[in-house]
Amino acid sequence: MDRLATVSTPVYEARSAWAEPTVDHRSSLLNRYGPPLAVDRAALDELLREAAREAGVRLVRAHAKPVAGPDGGWLVPGLENPVPVVVDATGTARAVSRARLRWHGVDRLRYTIWQTRPADRLPQPWSLVEAAPDGWWYSAPTPGSERLTVMQVQDTAGRAPQLPPPRTSERLAHRSLPRPAAQRVAVVGCAGPPWTAGLVAVGDAALSVDPLSSSGLRHALELAGPASEAALGLLHGDERPADDYARAVRHAFLKHLADRQFFHAAATRYQTAAFWSHRSDLEHMRLADAQSGHRSGV
Incomplete structure (x- = not known):
């Protein structure tokens, strides 16, 4: 927990201007788990790698290649023998599993991220999500600094980043945003199933959700146990844990869509x-398709 504190900052209140222009305030004081954390994801990933090394994991930076033949497996440069099972944790790139696992794609969203300063230097330990005509905006404190992380989410076919809506603009003292720190695409979908012989997809490679939910990391952590059991089962020729993992991923995906x-x-x-309106018109159809097991690529 001490290590996590070095890469995160608590968010004591969630504010939203969603259904109405007025702001809804929700304190974390009554949350039995304590306040949510705004996390520096790159720093957290390094902590997780360090924890894995301390647990005896050997870190190898290389590209795994499938082995032709009846025995299968994967060739990993730096390792003498083929690896029988590979875990794809490459995120929405799905670098290992894209060509091997079917994917049910629901939506694609573009999000733009800025690192900027709030209206004043006083601590702002609260998050804000605000609906706008062309998408929605999110802002929260940046771990380890006095800056804010501001994010706009809109259609991939949408226009260039727009001016912040009123409440977000007020938080920034109506200043212009700096040059974006990053622009990325968020994919909403899941692998179905998230495994095949010698391969298990985890994290965003198995289940990728809308940024609005702020649940991607939570899903990855909750499903890590079933995913590891699936990989161990495949190592011993037992597919039952992998089937259980597939059901858990599917359940999480359907709940996310609802x-x-x-x-x-x-x-x-x-x-x-x-x-x-685009999402409202298609939302029922997408949820029905996912519940019926229909799969498509996005």
Whole structure:
């Protein structure tokens, strides 16, 4: 926990301007787990790698290649013998599993990230999510600094980043945003199933969710146990743990789609705008397709 504190900062209140222009305030004081944490993901990943090394894991930076033939396995430069099972933890790139696992794609969103300063130097240990006609905005304290992380999420076919909506702009003292720190694409979907002989997908390679939920890391951690049991089962020729893992991923995906549908519908003031109407029109169909097992690629 001490290590985690070095790469995170607590968020004591969640604020939202979603269904109405007024701001809803939700304190974390009654949360039995304590306040949520805003995490520096790159720093957290390094901590996880360090913890794995301390547990006896050998870190090898190389590309795994499948072995042709009946015995299968994977060749990893630096290792003498083929590896029988590979775990794909390459995120939404799905570098290992993209060509081997079917994917049910639901949506693609573009998000732009800025690192900037708030309106004043006083601590702002709260997050803000705000709906806008062309998408939604999120801002929260940046771990280890006095800066804010500001994110805009919109359609991949949308225009260039827009001006922040009123509440976000007020938080920034109505200053112009600096040059974006990053622009990425968020994919909403899941592998179905997230495994095949000699391969198990984990994290975003197995289940990638809408940034609105802030649950990608939580899903990865919750499903890590079943994923490791799946990999161990495949090592010993037992596919039952892998099937259990597939059901857990599918359950998490369907719950995410239902929650996503609820929150999109709640932004009633912008339902006629293209970003929101597009998702409202297709949300029922996508959820029904996912429940029936239909799979498509995005």
